[in-house]
Amino acid sequence: MDAPTTTSGENGMSGGDNWFTPRKTPSDASPDGQGVPDGPLSTVPHTTGRADTGPPPHVPVQRSAPAQQPTPDTGKASPDAILIRRTMAEIAPVADKVTSYFYALLFVRHPELRPLFPAAMDAQRDRLLKALLTAAEHMDNTTVLVDYLQNLGRGHRKYGTRAEHYPAVGECLIGALSRYATGSWNPETEAAWVRAYTTISQVMIDAAATDELRAPAWWHAEIVAHDLRTPDVAVVTVRPDQPYPFLAGQYTSIETPWWPRVWRHYSFASAPRTDGLLTFHVKAVPAGWVSNALVHRARPGDVIRLGPPAGSMTVDHSSDSGLLCLGGGTGIAPIKALVEEVAERGGRRPVEVFYGARTDHDLYDIDTMLRLQQSHHWLSVRAVIDQRAPGRLPDALHGHGPWNEYDAYLSGPPGMIRSGVDALRSLGVPSSRIRHDSVEELLLVGD
Numbered sequence: 335m336d337a338p339t340t341t342s343g344e345n346g347m348s349g350g351d352n353w354f355t356p357r358k359t360p361s362d363a364s365p366d367g368q369g370v371p372d373g374p375l376s377t378v379p380h381t382t383g384r385a386d387t388g389p390p391p392h393v394p395v396q397r398s399a400p401a402q403q404p405t406p407d408t409g410k411a412s413p414d415a416i417l418i419r420r421t422m423a424e425i426a427p428v429a430d431k432v433t434s435y436f437y438a439l440l441f442v443r444h445p446e447l448r449p450l451f452p453a454a455m456d457a458q459r460d461r462l463l464k465a466l467l468t469a470a471e472h473m474d475n476t477t478v479l480v481d482y483l484q485n486l487g488r489g490h491r492k493y494g495t496r497a498e499h500y501p502a503v504g505e506c507l508i509g510a511l512s513r514y515a516t517g518s519w520n521p522e523t524e525a526a527w528v529r530a531y532t533t534i535s536q537v538m539i540d541a542a543a544t545d546e547l548r549a550p551a552w553w554h555a556e557i558v559a560h561d562l563r564t565p566d567v568a569v570v571t572v573r574p575d576q577p578y579p580f581l582a583g584q585y586t587s588i589e590t591p592w593w594p595r596v597w598r599h600y601s602f603a604s605a606p607r608t609d610g611l612l613t614f615h616v617k618a619v620p621a622g623w624v625s626n627a628l629v630h631r632a633r634p635g636d637v638i639r640l641g642p643p644a645g646s647m648t649v650d651h652s653s654d655s656g657l658l659c660l661g662g663g664t665g666i667a668p669i670k671a672l673v674e675e676v677a678e679r680g681g682r683r684p685v686e687v688f689y690g691a692r693t694d695h696d697l698y699d700i701d702t703m704l705r706l707q708q709s710h711h712w713l714s715v716r717a718v719i720d721q722r723a724p725g726r727l728p729d730a731l732h733g734h735g736p737w738n739e740y741d742a743y744l745s746g747p748p749g750m751i752r753s754g755v756d757a758l759r760s761l762g763v764p765s766s767r768i769r770h771d772s773v774e775e776l777l778l779v780g781d
């Protein structure tokens with residue numbers, strides 16, 4: 335059955351109630367219940383998804399409206415993808431207005447959803463919308479999109495998002511798009527968006543339902559140590575209230591008691607420990623609510639909340655290749671976790687770490703890294719200081735190597751990731767060997 339086509343209107347009321355009726359149980363599309371619904375969901379975003387998309391998604395969906403399949407083998411976009419991209423191109427110059435209108439619609443029409451979002455929406459108001467639009471735009475890239483959306487669906491459990499919220503979001507998404515994409519909006523375009531949203535929301539709903547059977551929506555964690563390493567960087571250690579399984583290289587989301595419903599991502603700075611403690615490196619950034627609270631206000635005894643672990647910047651243990659790791663600033667946190675994991679596995683692979691910072695003083699974790707180097711013959715740690723080096727961190731790679739047989743891991747500011755990827759590619763490292771969290775997500779986190 336085709337998804338219903340709704341009428342667009344100046345009032346943004348496109349779409350009637352219940353145009354999607356979400357299923358509340360995991361899909362039977364795959365044995366573990368995490369399968370993709372019928373249809374091509376493709377996946378989009380890069381390697382790891384740092385998707386702290388804030389609020390709750392509410393989109394409904396029904397399995398009965400599969401998105402169109404991409405044209406096989408030709409690499410060409412599917413008809414739905416072409417229509418969706420046309421909408422995206424039209425709204426790009428007025429993205430702020432679309433965002434404001436979307437949330438206005440959502441909160442006016444569905445005031446019961448307002449408490450799921452932070453009191454002040456400034457910092458993250460467009461995260462949900464952005465995630466949905468990103469997913470829709472990449473509908474033809476199924477593998478990546480599914481991972482991204484499953485992660486998103488699991489991550490939204492901590493906001494209190496439920497399956498029945500999804501139709502409201504879908505309805506307001508269509509309402510906002512139809513209002514601002516007037517040049518390209520027509521029944522076919524709307525039908526394409528409905529199909530895309532239906533698929534997107536069903537994957538999220540299924541992932542959340544499956545996750546509910548095996549993990550809490552969030553963890554409470556007590557701060558047990560707070561070490562101010564520089565005036566604005568703290569190393570914070572917490573004890574979760576129940577076991578917290580994760581992999582070195584992953585990250586989680588953190589909410590402090592001072593900013594309810596405002597979550598920010600931080601990487602685990604250690605491999606999993608037998609005592610169950612977790613450590614994070616937090617830099618207080620200007621206007622960063624969560625980061626300033628964690629650095630300047632939090633003390634041992636305070637209790638924070640943690641979302642589920644996420645991210646795929648993990649070590650591939652099926653390979654014996656060396657690891658080339660670039661950590662910029664607090665981006666050294668997951669690199670340290672990766673080094674610890676290699677050590678626990680017996681350390682039979684060379685690991686080369688380049689640790690970049692603006693000044694000597696900003697190398698707040700160099701002592702730890704050098705201690706690790708002393709203990710492990712396979713580990714080499716090089717500090718790269720902006721003041722001394724002619725270039726920035728990625729430029730330091732040129733004087734060493736060759737790197738084409740290494741798996742590369744990059745963690746740090748988005749600009750470093752971008753130029754690091756470029757440098758690695760120019761040195762012959764294939765893209766398939768380069769891992770980092772999504773640059774797009776990095777732009778949304780850490781404050």
Ligand SMILES: NC(=O)C1=CN([C@@H]2O[C@H](COP(=O)(O)OP(=O)(O)OC[C@H]3O[C@@H](n4cnc5c(N)ncnc54)[C@H](O)[C@@H]3O)[C@@H](O)[C@H]2O)C=CC1
Nearest residue numbers: 600601662663664665690691692726727746747749750780
């Ligand atoms: N705290 C955590 O758990 C994690 C943080 N991050 C991200 O790492 C970043 C850390 O911020 P800061 O400590 O302030 O780092 P920063 O801005 O001081 O940069 C650290 C180093 O990265 C290099 N770098 C920076 N921009 C570059 C560019 N455009 N091109 C090439 N190299 C560049 C330079 O060597 C610089 O010294 C934040 O963006 C944060 O979101 C990433 C992963 C984990």
